[in-house]
Amino acid sequence: MRTQPPKALYIHIPFCTNKCFYCDFNSFVLKGQPVEDYLEALEQEMVRTVETLPPQTIETVFVGGGTPTVLTPPQMEQFLAAVRRHFPLSEHMEFTMEANPGTTDPEKLRVMRAGGVNRISFGVQSFDNHLLERIGRIHNVDDVYRSIDNARAAGFDNLSIDLMFNLPDQTLSTLDDSVSKALELGLPHYSLYGLKVEENTLFHTLYQRDELPLPSEDEELEMYLLIMNRLKQAGREQYEISNFALPGFESRHNMTYWRNEPYYGLGAGAHGYDGSWRHINVKGVQAYNDAAARGLPRLETRQVELSESMEDFMMVGLRLLSGVTAERFRQQYPGYEMGERFGDTLERLVAGGLLEFIAPENRYRLTERGVLLGNEVFGAFIS
DSSP states (O other), rough: OOOOOEEEEEEEEESSSSTTTOOOSEEEETOEEEEEEEHHHHHHHHHHHHHHHHHOOOOEHHHESSSSSGGHHHHHHHHHHHHHHHEEEEEEEEEEEETTSSOOHHHHHHHHHHTTEEEEEEEEOSSSSSHHHHHTOOHHHHHHHHHHHHHHHTTOEEEEEEEESSOOOOOOHHHHHHHHHHTTTTTTTTEEEOOOTTSSHHHHHHTTTTTOOOOOHHHHHHHHHHHHHHHHHTOOEEEEEEEEOTTTTHHHHHHHHHHHBBEEEESTOOOOOSEEEEEEEEEEEHHHHHHHSSSSOOEEEEOHEEEEEEEEHHHHHTTTTTTTHHOOOOOOOOTHHHHHHHHHHHHHHTTTTTTEEGGGEEEEOOHHHHHTTHHHHHHTTOO
């Protein structure tokens, strides 16, 4: 293992208009926040990052949050100019920005497009206004349609939306209706996530009080199966456990994570990985601003042991429906063989019907049953 200049760049914008009831991300309600100071601190981190680990050509950029599109058009322009100033961006890059419906007016979209953004991921979650209110979203279904129309009018054709299942009061019928409306939009990419009740959220408090009426485990499984079947029927290939796309529209940036490859991580609470070391940045906005004024704003930095890196390779790689190959393992870990390191575990998972082995390609991938029991598969590689 060695330190490598990443080809992928993640940047965190931690501001949002409100905190959703299920959200445990590093995000802060926008009102009263020192946004201009944060953008200056972010540029300071960019300067120090490229001095410490000079970049290759960047192939993918992902701006997450929070809701990055709460930035005003001038702030957005300032931010995107800083990215271009400090990182050499590929002519064929994928540049994704997360957005909340209702926060992307035509002027902001124009600035985003001019600044290099060419892919937008909208946090839609549901096409049911009652459910949107129930989970603390501030947009409604009309905002979704308006935002998609605005994005297309601005020239964006690589669009994705997130949908959630296993929500309070959600039924198979209401989910099916949301999936139908999502598919009617004809988008090239869809991400589907089951609700997980995380600590330090309003939902966790309600769950502890037995005041969160969630679907049963059987209903959650039925919801996942419904989503998989509907999207596959609509020609969206399931290329990862939670992601479906038309051919050629898979998230190239997220593939970096699933292949356990290096990536820069900038911004408050961001994670980064250079192939040998992982870091987490300081999380609070003012604390991040202060830390960035002094140096790299690190909360924690730790070296990744070779054995841990290999385990990570297997766990994240098997999230992909294409699976993992001995050849890719060999490329990432010269001198080591996947079969020697994990042979017993792989054989046990194949015997249990969770993985299948494709002999001509020396490839292991999830079976249909393995997709449904993914955590059992991934956990098998943790020593």
